[in-house]
Amino acid sequence: MISINIYRYNPETDQFPYMQTFEFEKPKRDIMVLELLNQLKTKDPTISYRRSCREGVCGSDGMNINGKNGLACITPLSSVIKKNKLDLRPLPGLPVVRDLVVDMTEFYAQYEKIKPFLQNDTPVDIGERLQSPEDRDKLDGLYECILCACCSTSCPSFWWNPDKFVGPAALLQAYRFIADSRDTKTAERLQSLSDPFSVYRCHGIMNCVSVCPKGLNPNEAIGEIKSMLLSNKNKKNIITSDKVG
Amino acid sequence: MVFVDIVCHLDVLPMIGSTLFFAQRFSAVFLLAYVIWLITFFIFNQPFEFSTWVQFTNQQKFLIFTSAVALIIPLHAFIGLWTIGTDYFTQRTLGFLNNRLSQYAGLIRGAYTFLFTIWGFLIVFFILFIIWS
Numbered sequence: 496m497i498s499i500n501i502y503r504y505n506p507e508t509d510q511f512p513y514m515q516t517f518e519f520e521k522p523k524r525d526i527m528v529l530e531l532l533n534q535l536k537t538k539d540p541t542i543s544y545r546r547s548c549r550e551g552v553c554g555s556d557g558m559n560i561n562g563k564n565g566l567a568c569i570t571p572l573s574s575v576i577k578k579n580k581l582d583l584r585p586l587p588g589l590p591v592v593r594d595l596v597v598d599m600t601e602f603y604a605q606y607e608k609i610k611p612f613l614q615n616d617t618p619v620d621i622g623e624r625l626q627s628p629e630d631r632d633k634l635d636g637l638y639e640c641i642l643c644a645c646c647s648t649s650c651p652s653f654w655w656n657p658d659k660f661v662g663p664a665a666l667l668q669a670y671r672f673i674a675d676s677r678d679t680k681t682a683e684r685l686q687s688l689s690d691p692f693s694v695y696r697c698h699g700i701m702n703c704v705s706v707c708p709k710g711l712n713p714n715e716a717i718g719e720i721k722s723m724l725l726s727n728k729n730k731k732n733i734i735t736s737d738k739v740g
Numbered sequence: 741m742v743f744v745d746i747v748c749h750l751d752v753l754p755m756i757g758s759t760l761f762f763a764q765r766f767s768a769v770f771l772l773a774y775v776i777w778l779i780t781f782f783i784f785n786q787p788f789e790f791s792t793w794v795q796f797t798n799q800q801k802f803l804i805f806t807s808a809v810a811l812i813i814p815l816h817a818f819i820g821l822w823t824i825g826t827d828y829f830t831q832r833t834l835g836f837l838n839n840r841l842s843q844y845a846g847l848i849r850g851a852y853t854f855l856f857t858i859w860g861f862l863i864v865f866f867i868l869f870i871i872w873s
Contacts, residue, residue: 695757
């Protein structure tokens, strides 16, 4: 038997959150944590969690599994279970809506802030904006992010200042467009990140790299943004009018 | 009162991330160079005697470098402490401890910033006073 402790909180009935323990017969074959949750839900239909694609593409079922953020659908039970115990908690740092479901408004607000779309005011010549294979290669390791929020919610800087620090997920996407040869708003993008919080609150803790279920490296992208902000070439373009508030 | 107001609201003044980044790194490198300089002095002046130390500390370059260090330490410390204050003394972070306490987050952060700024000025004053008096 394995003990599964699940964070439970229903704001309509509970004054405080609590951990509920379920005893579960150890499966004969290795299953994913999401499958385990699905089986538990048949016993207790009130357990709430997000899930959709169940194959690590949609990023819905990000949660804290035995102390480490990850996607329940691609995390094998055997890789996380310790001494026949498993703790499942919501992603840390975000308000809990119910049980393992968190309110991701702050996370998406930061994503919106970096303008995650191609910006180019020049007219298109032949119906599409072309890019050399070398320039396209620069986007590898950046575009694959599925916005599961595992990285941002494992970052202490994001816990303390989710309204000011952009967070690793959104910064990875910011660099995805800064690095894109077709985007012409690099100076504006860098200027919007030049205050002491947006990028510089990253202290290189590397939790984001350690938990990313897609194996991406937001810390490297943040390092690239910092280098561009600090280089003389870009500094001339960054008007020092940003205010911190 | 203007000084108090500025110190207590430093987190809303226009502050440029790269300036702070460079200030913190360059000050750290300067402090490291100073420490290495002192250690080198101790290593190459063995057996160490009081007269050697007096001679060393009376040099013009020692007085200038140490005065610079006296100014740079508070600058370096200020950036670090300001970062800590804006991380941990916010409405959100204090709210993890106590909801009522979080209502006074601005006041607590202001008092904290004011105190360590005054402390920094005192350190500068005393070091310069000791060196040059």
